Amino acid sequence: MWPDRRFLDLVKTEYPIVLAPMAGVMDTDLVIAVAQGGGLGSLPCAMLSAEKAREQVSIVRQRVSAPVCMNFFCHTPVEADASREAGWRRRLGAYYQEHGLDPAAPIDVANRAPFDAAMCTVVEELKPEVVSFHFGLPEPGLLKRVKATGAIVMGSATVVREAVWLEDHGADVIIAQGAEAGGHRGMFLTDRLAEQVGNLALVPQVVDAVDVPVIAAGGIADRRGVAAAFALGADAAQVGTAFLATAESAATDAHRTAIRTTSADEIVLTRAMSGRLARGARNRAVRAIEASGTIAPFPMQNWLTGRFRTAAGEQSLGALQSLWMGQAAPLVEYDTAAEVFAELAAGVSDAAPSDARIDENRNAGEEPAARG
């Protein structure tokens, strides 16, 4: 049905469609919907406690019999520094006050912990079919334990050398995250905005550089993007924003509305909300924090903005939330995850080669030197 079955044979889903893990704006409903459609649902666990992660995987397992992907972060934890922290709090003070929050109140730093031994034990216990990591991979001892469970390990690359590094360090699948993608860039060997590569150029270069299957992520929201990803040589396509706009996500109404109304050129890469480059709508908070010129490192900035973001979210006030979305947001048009999935699945069929082209691909496979 599709150009190649490498991803399908490895992960054993019916369709080469992956739901992007979107920490903080989704829970099990989207994972279940995508799994029911025949794709791979990724459960974002970076902001979950061990107990909560167990609970969510259990809910998914009860509802659907399909491979599940648990997603974790591998960032370097930030060092505590009381005086720097006080300065950062001061600069965000106006937003706290706008919501009647005490700028001096302690911040909950429990969430956004990097993948650690405790969470590794949860993986060993739950045995998800797939484990994906953002911001690199965990240290070799932990990765070995994850792989010993039989889980397929996936990692995100934003440049070719990150893809090569991930393959060299044990990733079984590479997620090529083009500059179009919403949310946090998975970058871990670079932190420069100028280095980020658009998917039309990134995907074929990653495909050429590694031997493992490649998932194209970023800029894909309808059948056209899926078909293009396969044309570029990807083995699967990952989609976030189009699912985030559906009833099954946990996005606020303001966030859902923003996805439907923000033009691509107002969907920018910024460090303002979390301290790491992430793509979202350039709302009032992003503009003001960027103009202030001082942003704390990740995840400190995320904790600091988190207090007013939570309050803004409860009031569905988009101006002060993290409105993460990719540059394909203006292509979004469906209200349910099932409709989005059907649209993406149509792209898989569109990419299916005719018989003649299957033969041509076979020939090309025998003569790799003839190909770009």
Added chain:
Amino acid sequence: MWPDRRFLDLVKTEYPIVLAPMAGVMDTDLVIAVAQGGGLGSLPCAMLSAEKAREQVSIVRQRVSAPVCMNFFCHTPVEADASREAGWRRRLGAYYQEHGLDPAAPIDVANRAPFDAAMCTVVEELKPEVVSFHFGLPEPGLLKRVKATGAIVMGSATVVREAVWLEDHGADVIIAQGAEAGGHRGMFLTDRLAEQVGNLALVPQVVDAVDVPVIAAGGIADRRGVAAAFALGADAAQVGTAFLATAESAATDAHRTAIRTTSADEIVLTRAMSGRLARGARNRAVRAIEASGTIAPFPMQNWLTGRFRTAAGEQSLGALQSLWMGQAAPLVEYDTAAEVFAELAAGVSDAAPSDARIDENRNAGEEPAARG
């Protein structure tokens, strides 16, 4: 043979492949090679005198019977300001001295003139089948004269609202220039780096926003990129860097070598060399000028750097040239324009739908509401 014939029926080429106009690094040889292959060759005329433009079109006409595209710039000319200019010269002084050039010597500002009445007369005289503009369109009176010659007018858009503006102002074809593209961004309603959109997201949005044919430009260097462009809904694909690396271009050896050796994450958008955002290798000149923090407006910065760039070019010293290239440069592998053209043409065949899918497309056309 391909998803739709709108570009072919309008421009009357055999293949929906367009050679990007690359001012300063190509002349008639590449135009002739692409026209001979069956594509549309774009002759960059922005840096040519009227006499030189006449001569080059004449050479092309003698060698090949095919549609020709003349390309011009429509930027706002920079106002002269002697004291600011003196400051800019001072900051670039070290590069002049490195080549034994007098920093105070007058600068040749004749080139990079915006399209004007004199050049419009040349167009009326030469009657190229296609005229393309970068940085917007000429003022209505001039555009009317160009269209009165029967020329098809093409304009470059980097965001959806530029595409809509171009169509509203008379463009017959839109070139969707994704962030991956090499050389100067055609942007004219925005000047912000953060607004630039990757082609996987840009092309389908432009296709949805305008009624005229759309050419995908940026990130395309082999058959995979061409097939992806068609999957995204484009009517044609434009390619620059892959042709720039061939024997038929006028690039320096240093430039050609840089295309073969620079990784995508070192191919950055910068204002350093010309004063406008353009994508090229982050060489010594780019790094140093960006670090200096002061860059003159386009095309002043281009004139100022031009003096040492010319000297560096004569010595094939890549460190001080404008090494324009797109993010697909690492995909480049052929040495002749004919080989590049054959590779791209294979992508057109790859994108050809099977009979079933042609029918499906027809049905989709009757029910536009069902589509992204």
